[in-house]
Amino acid sequence: MLASVWCASVAGIHRNPIELVRTLRSLRRQVDVNTEVGVIHDYALRELRLFTDCGRTSRPLFIVEEGNTLAFKRHHLEALISRHPVIDAATGEETEAVWGWGTLVAQGFVEYVDTEEEETTLIAMTMRDLALQRDAKTNRMAFTHCEIHPAMILGVCASIIPFPDHNQSPRNTYQSAMGKQAMGMYATNYQTRMDTQGFVLYYPQKPLVTTRSMEYLKFRELPAGINAIVSIACYSGYNQEDSLMMNQSSIDRGFFRSIFYRAYKEEEKKMGTLTNETIERPDSMTTAGMRHGCYDKLDDDGLIAPGTRVSGEDILVGKTVALPEDPTGAQRFVKRDASLALRNSEAGVVDQVLLTTSEAGQTFVKVRVRSICIPQVGDKFASRHGQKGTVGITYTQEDMPFTAEGIVPDLIVNPHAIPSRMTIGHLVEALMSKVAACQGSEGDATPFTDVKVDDVSEELHKRGYQRYGWEVMYNGHTGRQLAALVYMNPTYYQRLKHMVDFKIHSRSRGPTQILTRQPVEGRARDGGLRFGEMERDCIISHGSAAFLKERLFDQSDAYRVHVCERSGLIAVANLKKQNFYSQIYKTDTQIVQVFMPYACKLLFQELMAMCIVPRMQFGQD
Secondary structure: OEEEEEOOEEEEEEOOHHHHHHHHHHHHHOOOOOOOOEEEEEOOOOEEEEEOOOOOOEEEEEEEEOOOEEOOOHHHHHHHHHOOEEEOOOOOOEEEEEOOHHHHHHOOOEEEEEHHHHOOOOEEOOHHHHHHHHHOOOOOOOOOEEOOOHHHHOOOOHHHOOOHHHOOHHHHHHHHHHHHHEOEOOOOOHHHOOOOEEEEEOOOOOOOEEOHHHHHHOOOOOOOOEEEEEEEOOOOOOOOOOEEEEEHHHHHOOOOOEEEEEEEEEEOOEEOOOEEEEEOOOOOOOEEOOOOOOOOOEOOOOEEOOOOEEEOOOEEEOEEEEOOOOOOOOOOOOEEEOOEEOOOOOEEEEEEEEEEEOOOOOEEEEEEEEEEEOOOOOOEEEEOOOOEEEEEEEEOHHHOOEEOOOOOOOEEEOHHHOOOOOOHHHHHHHHHHHHHHHHOOOEEOOOOOOOOHHHHHHHHHHOOOOOOOEEOEEOOOOOOEOOOOEEEEEEEEEEEOOOHHHOOOOOOOOOEOOOOOOEOEOOOOOOEOOOOHHHHHHHHHOOOHHHHHHHHHHOOOEEEEEEEOOOOOEOEEEOOOOEEEEOOOEOOOOEEEEEEEHHHHHHHHHHHHOOOOOOOOOOOO
């Protein structure tokens, strides 16, 4: 007997579960039951679970019949390729429909399996696995499904990695995350959109080495990277610890140059009769609380004109709030400034101004600012194999190493990045990119195929190059030939959105937290830099205790308290009258002045609220 569970509700009990499961799946494959229903036969719990919930992840698989043979035969494939009309099973006559994906699902060749049902299936990776099991004499496995292609196990981001089956798995995971941060052409209509942030690469290129999945993901139409000439070498030491050396002359020619868009929005809010906001150009004579930014770039309507250069805290949209009237008539200002300013760390050109009305019928403004981002020291780049790095130095072309043919690399990567990370796919991609560039065609790097490195090497050797991608190179500083051969080949690199201009931050003084009186945190709030435990240990080990006290105490939350020497508790002090009062000994005591962090004083008071009394003891210096 077996319990039937329908979407987490017990529906009943059945005495022949295997036949019931077989019937339900047969009906699903004939589309008498919806193709997206999940049928799970849990042998361990003796349950049959049926799921019809929306939002379940499912994927298509070939159905395998008894005897480890595909339900999808060769004549079905020929009908699919030639788009034959579908024959009605009842009448045996041709219909208007032609063979397509819907036919494969409707006729029981392909079915959608969700994550729950996948736990109860045995999936063959390739049809070769089915053939091996058919020929096996003993320990034959009975497969239930077969992958359409082994690469279908990968997600969208992992599908654009060339040769992921040659990489260590964490590197593929890293690239799956970084691929979302790569600049490219994120939409064809980006110029007419008002996205909060947008990064667009100037000269994106489709990769020399692609996967079959890219064709369906439209990566060729909307690429996110450039085919750079990359050499793997130690050269002057500025590419240590995952940093890169970049060709400054390539940068000057537009290499990895990009545009950054940021949209600012402002709205007239009308809340009753008290708050009445107006978008206009504020007048310093009648408006209180004017900002430090420049108001001169605003037009008379309070909006900045497209094409205006802005920087610092320039005002983009002027807005005022009416102040309540003073019955005495002595008020100077009738409005308060509430203008929208550019971020103080950014600069650019006003690209577009959109003036419309909101759902509530109020005036609504969006201003898009455009900035040009040129690669510089500190910017982040990565290959499609999780080999990320920041620019350590830029050399002009004459200082970069070069080959006898005059080829100069755009990037120089440290060779120590390869052995421990085992990103062999990176090396194979570079080799195949060189062959693809020579042939004028795209290389196929679809995972789990029969591509062999020896075949790629042989093709490269036929083109007159060293079969493993090595090049004889010459020092750009001295002109002498380098002692070792250098691995230099085209490799597809991505520019990530992490740029030094958006990370740089320093502060000499600024706002503090109300509770602890310590500097606030974060670049956006003009906060302080975190001085953590490891930084503290470094300063102590260098013997700079005075500097440590200055950073963590004098420049943070130094506070003066007066303490009763007899009780060790903080006393009440009136410094103007020089009166001091101990909570226990009244005035019959000695008062000691103590400097401590304000957070320490706060801790003492919180402990006292929990009936734990910390007392301070004093000795002679």
